[in-house]
Amino acid sequence: xxxxxxxxxxxxxxxxxxxxxxxxxxxxxxxxxxxxxxxxxxxxxxxxxxxxxxxxxxxxxxxxxxxxxxxxxxxxxxxxxxxxxxxxxxxxxxxxxxxxxxxxxxxxxxxxxxxxxxxxxxxxxxxxxxxxxxxxxxxxxxxxxxxxxxxxxxxxxxxxxxxxxxxxxxxxxxxxxxxxxxxxxxxxxxxxxxxxxxxxxxxxxxxxxxxxxxxxxxxxxxxxxxxxxxxxxxxxxxxxxxxxxxxxxxxxxxxxxxxxxxxxxxxxxxxxxxxxxxxxxxxxxxxxxxxxxxxxxxxxxxxxxxxxxxxxxxxxxxxxxxxxxxxxxxxxxxxxxxxxxxxxxxxxxxxxxxxxxxxxxxxxxxxxxxxxxxxxxxxxxxxxxxxxxxxxxxxxxxxxxxxxxxxxxxxxxxxxxxx
Numbered sequence: 001x002x003x004x005x006x007x008x009x010x011x012x013x014x015x016x017x018x019x020x021x022x023x024x025x026x027x028x029x030x031x032x033x034x035x036x037x038x039x040x041x042x043x044x045x046x047x048x049x050x051x052x053x054x055x056x057x058x059x060x061x062x063x064x065x066x067x068x069x070x071x072x073x074x075x076x077x078x079x080x081x082x083x084x085x086x087x088x089x090x091x092x093x094x095x096x097x098x099x100x101x102x103x104x105x106x107x108x109x110x111x112x113x114x115x116x117x118x119x120x121x122x123x124x125x126x127x128x129x130x131x132x133x134x135x136x137x138x139x140x141x142x143x144x145x146x147x148x149x150x151x152x153x154x155x156x157x158x159x160x161x162x163x164x165x166x167x168x169x170x171x172x173x174x175x176x177x178x179x180x181x182x183x184x185x186x187x188x189x190x191x192x193x194x195x196x197x198x199x200x201x202x203x204x205x206x207x208x209x210x211x212x213x214x215x216x217x218x219x220x221x222x223x224x225x226x227x228x229x230x231x232x233x234x235x236x237x238x239x240x241x242x243x244x245x246x247x248x249x250x251x252x253x254x255x256x257x258x259x260x261x262x263x264x265x266x267x268x269x270x271x272x273x274x275x276x277x278x279x280x281x282x283x284x285x286x287x288x289x290x291x292x293x294x295x296x297x298x299x300x301x302x303x304x305x306x307x308x309x310x311x312x313x314x315x316x317x318x319x320x321x322x323x324x325x326x327x328x329x330x331x332x333x334x335x336x337x338x339x340x341x342x343x344x345x346x347x348x349x350x351x352x353x354x355x356x357x358x359x360x361x362x363x364x365x366x367x368x369x370x371x372x373x374x375x376x377x378x379x380x381x382x383x384x385x386x387x388x389x390x391x392x393x394x395x396x397x398x399x400x401x402x403x404x405x406x407x408x409x410x411x412x413x414x415x416x417x418x419x
Contacts (some may be wrong), residue, residue: 007043010034011288015331018281019370020391027376028277029285044291052290053283055338059160060279061245063115065252066222069227070119071273072256076263078221083128087211087356090132094203097132101125101140102192105147111231114148114245114362118377120227126385131209138389139199141382142397145366148374150191150405151360154184161337161372165344165358173239179355183412187363190405192399198400203233219259225257282373284333289335293342302343309349314414316349321356321410325364326401329371337361355413363409366402367393 001009014034035052038044044052086104090097096131101388109117129137152159156166156176163170171179196203216224230251237247260267292298300323308316320340328336340357365371369379369391382389 003043006041007038007291007295010037010041010043011292011331014284014288015335018285018332019330019368026277026281027370028279028281028284028390031281031288033284035284035287035388038079038287038291039387041059044287044294048290048294049287052287055290056282056286058163058245059282059334061249062113062160063119063278063282065230065245065248065250066113066119067117067278068228068249068252068256068270069116069223071270072259073120073220073223073227074123075270075273076217076223077214078216078220078223079124079127080131081214081216081220082124083131084211084213086128087132087208087416088206088213092207092209094134094205094207096145097128097207098140098196098199098203101128101143102147105143106151106188109151110154110158111235112227113157113234114152114372115375115377117144117148118252118381122378122381123385124388126381126416131208131211133206135205136202138387139202141387142195142199142389144381145375145378145394146191146195147167147188147400149363149366150187151184151373152374153180153187153358155235155238155242157234157373159362160244161333161361164334164337165341165354169276170241172241173235179351180358181357183355183409183418186412187359187405187409190408191366191401194401194404195397198397215300219262222259222262223255226251226258228253236241265290275377275384278373278377278380281376284336285332286338289338292335292339297338299346301339302346305343305349305353306347309347309353313350313352317352317356317414318410320349320353321360321406321413324357324360325406326367328361328364329368329384332370333361333365333372352413356410359409359413363402363406366405367395367398370399 011034014030017030021027035049039046039049086100089100105117105121108121122141125141125144125199131138153162156162156170230248233247233251234244237244256270308319324336324340342363344354344357365375369375369389
C-alpha cells in the first residue's frame with residue numbers, strides 16, 4: 001500500500017470515529033489517535049504535525065474565550081434569569097416560545113458566532129425548558145443546532161470557517177453584507193419554516209405561565225456585560241480584518257477574572273466545568289488536513305475548481321456548493337473548510353464560486369450531528385444537561401431541514417452572483 005493511500009485510509013477511519021463514536025468514546029480520542037498514527041507510521045513528520053496543530057491557534061483561543069464566558073454565565077445564574085424572562089414572554093404558548101428562541105439564536109449566531117450559540121445559548125435554552133416545565137424540550141434545543149449553521153454567514157465573525165475560506169483575502173464588513181445578506185436571510189427563514197413544520201406536533205405542549213423571575217446578582221450582570229463587550233470586540237475586529245481568537249480569549253478571561261474576584265471564588269470549579277476535550281479534537285482535525293495537503297489532495301481540488309470555473313461558472317457554483325455541503329458531513333466542516341479554503345486561495349476562482357463554497361461549508365453541516373464543530377459542541381452541551389440525540393434521529397430531521405435552505409441560498413447566489 002502506497003503512503004498516500006495509507007494516509008487517506010487513516011484519515012477516513014479517524015473521521016469515521018469522530019462521526020460514529022465507537023464505544024461512545026469522545027470524538028477527540030479518534031481525531032487525536034488518527035493524528036498520532038500518521039506520525040508513528042512516519043506518514044507525517046512531527047514538525048509537519050506541529051505545523052498543522054499551530055494553524056488552529058486562532059480557533060483554540062476563540063473557543064477558550066467562549067467556553068469561559070458560557071461557564072461563568074451559567075454559574076452566576078445568567079441563563080436561569082434569561083430563561084425566566086423568555087418563558088414569561090411566551091405567555092403560555094409553545095409556538096411563541098419557539099419563535100423567541102429562534103430569534104435569540106439568530107442574534108447570538110450573527111454577533112457571537114455559531115460556536116457561541118452551541119456553547120452559550122444551549123444551556124440557556126435548557127434552563128428555559130426547566131423553568132417552563134416543558135415535558136419535551138428537544139424541539140426547542142434543536143433550534144440551537146440548526147440556527148447555529150443556518151445564520152453563520154450573515155457576518156464574517158458568525159462562523160470561524162468563514163475566515164478559513166477567505167484566508168488573508170477576507171472582504172471588508174461593508175463588502176460582505178451585499179454579498180451574503182440576501183442568501184443569509186433566505187437560509188434563516190427557510191430553516192425556520194421547515195424546522196417549525198417538523199416540530200409542529202410538539203409545540204402544542206403546555207408552557208408554564210406563572211414563572212418567578214430570579215434576581216440577577218451583580219456578578220451575573222458582570223457576566224452579561226462581558227458577553228455584550230465580547231460581541232462588540234468581535235465586530236470591531238471583523239471590521240478591521242483582525243484575528244478573532246486572542247481578543248475573544250482575553251474578553252472571556254477578563255470577564256471570568258472579574259466575576260471570580262467579585263465573588264472571591266477560586267477558578268477551579270469554573271475550569272472543571274469547561275469541555276476541554278474540544279481543543280484536542282480541533283487540533284487532531286487540523287493535523288489530518290495537514291496530512292491530506294501533503295498527499296496533494298488540496299492541489300487536486302484547486303485544479304478541479306479552476307477547470308470547472310473556466311468551463312462554466314454556473315455549473316461550478318452549483319457543483320461546488322452542493323459537493324462541499326455533503327462533504328462536510330463526511331469529514332466535518334472544519335477540515336472540509338480548510339481544504340476548500342486552501343483550494344480557493346490557490347485557484348483564484350470567480351466570486352460566485354467562492355460564495356457557494358462558503359455557503360456549502362456553513363449550511364451543509366445541518367444534515368448530521370457531526371457536520372460542524374458547532375453541532376459537536378451542541379451535543380456536548382446536551383450531554384451536560386442529561387439529554388441525548390441519536391445520529392440517526394438527527395439525520396432524519398437534517399434531510400428535511402438542510403437541503404431546502406442550501407438550494408435556495410445557492411439559487412440566490414446564482415441569480416445575483418454579479419452583485
